[in-house]
Amino acid sequence: MISIDFSWFALLYVGAGMAIIFGFWFYYDIRDRRLYQEVRDRVTFHCIKCGKIYTDNREKNVSGCPQCGFENARLKF
Numbered sequence: 001m002i003s004i005d006f007s008w009f010a011l012l013y014v015g016a017g018m019a020i021i022f023g024f025w026f027y028y029d030i031r032d033r034r035l036y037q038e039v040r041d042r043v044t045f046h047c048i049k050c051g052k053i054y055t056d057n058r059e060k061n062v063s064g065c066p067q068c069g070f071e072n073a074r075l076k077f
């Protein structure tokens, strides 16, 4: 039988637990980024001419309304 002292057993036990936790952490972080990053990169605009609420790319501060074409500023909360 393999003999292992308690300190090595505790180190392996804690190390395996931490590896599992960090593995799930990285897996769900990558999965979350893949699924929701496109939604996070969009910001909301409100057309002051026709009242339509729409989203567009984050880098734009002014965006044209898809319904009437009026240029609207980004909503700030």
Ligand SMILES: [Zn+2]
Binding pocket: 047, 048, 049, 050, 051, 052, 065, 066, 067, 068, 069, 070
């Ligand atoms: Zn509009």
